Amino acid sequence: MARTTLTRDEVLAAAASLVRQHGPAALTMRKLAAELGTAVTSIYWHVGNRESLLDALVERTVQEMGAIRPAGRTPVERILSVARTLRRELRGRPHLIAMVHERGLTERMFLPAQQALVHEVHAAGLRGARAADAVRAVQFQIVGYLLVERNRERSPAQSPAESDLWDPSAAPDDPELARALARPADPERLFLLSVRALVGSLLAAPPPPPR
Template identity: 55%
Template sequence: MTQGTAKAARTPAVSRRAVLDAATRLVEAQGVAGLSMRKLAAELGVAVTSIYWHVGNREALLDELVQEMVHGLDALSPSGPDPTTRVLSLAVGLRRVLRDHPHLIGLVNERGLTPAMFLPSERALAAEITAAGLTGARAAEAVRAVQYHVIGFVLVERHTDRSPEQRPSAEELWQAELAAPPPAGAADSALARALAAPVDADRLFEISTGALVRALLAPSPPARET
């Protein structure tokens, strides 16, 4: 179904490509929830059934979008002199790609394509972490730790980005904390002031990822000595 292998009969009003492009545009503009088959048809000046003809389904349409977007993740190559900075460069690149397609993670999540999506970066990470001297299960844990950290970070970022009006914002909450002097445990006013400031996501990512990677690639075993 959907196209087959024969040639086009009449000159089509829309093509599968046009539908996919318009859908991409809609998703990028209004999010996944903003993609409706009727809106799509209206934007293309076409009846809804034509959409259904070219891409069979809303699910299938999203599937296709995800497949296309995921291919943008293949070109991740590390850079830097030592393994630590190379792993960090991979993490930074992965975050950048994920941030550039904010709806990608959600889509991939709904479609259950997460493993396939992250295989390329997983492979690159594995190579660098092997080069750093880790092997076997230790290396696998390090790979996954970095992956989870980066993906999770972007997910949190996306969450905070998507809610423009925070009822009691973190800033307000911590400024209230500053007002009431020392009844709770907020003794360090500099800390409270810093927590009242908005998050510098770039810097935070650099710091936390750097700390994680350095600790993971350190020679000492991951068990703590009290």
């Protein structure tokens, strides 16, 4: 029996779930109606046609991505918290993020994170072009790391694997390094390590001009 009550938010939530699990191609009005237990005409009444539905989903994703609240006692820790939150949000909804990008709203989606980063680099004493460079460098580091990370996840199994290539004989002068490289990488730890190093360098006092 078809549902008699349905809200626009319920339709968008169900559509977002379908896209998150199976990608935009899996989102059809018929499949969405079946997911909600309602008639296709009810879906059209709430959100319009499929293009209107996709636009509404993009807007919903942009709004969800807006809630980034820095945490920590120092600018470095607070910037790290922004980076960690942004990476988690982007990883959690890759198909929806792709839809946002395809509809030309990527910069708008990143604006709240940029505003949070601006506030923190200002708190650290940076201004002007140096502050803008710091914000963009952190943003590029987050997105670039995520792209590499997802590419590694999607790549076929490697043979020989990294663990096969690094045995103690491969680095006789540094067996501890060989053992470390033979272990699986910890993406979260490496992400925080790289962002912390970048931010520490960006916030450090600039070197004196050459004489």
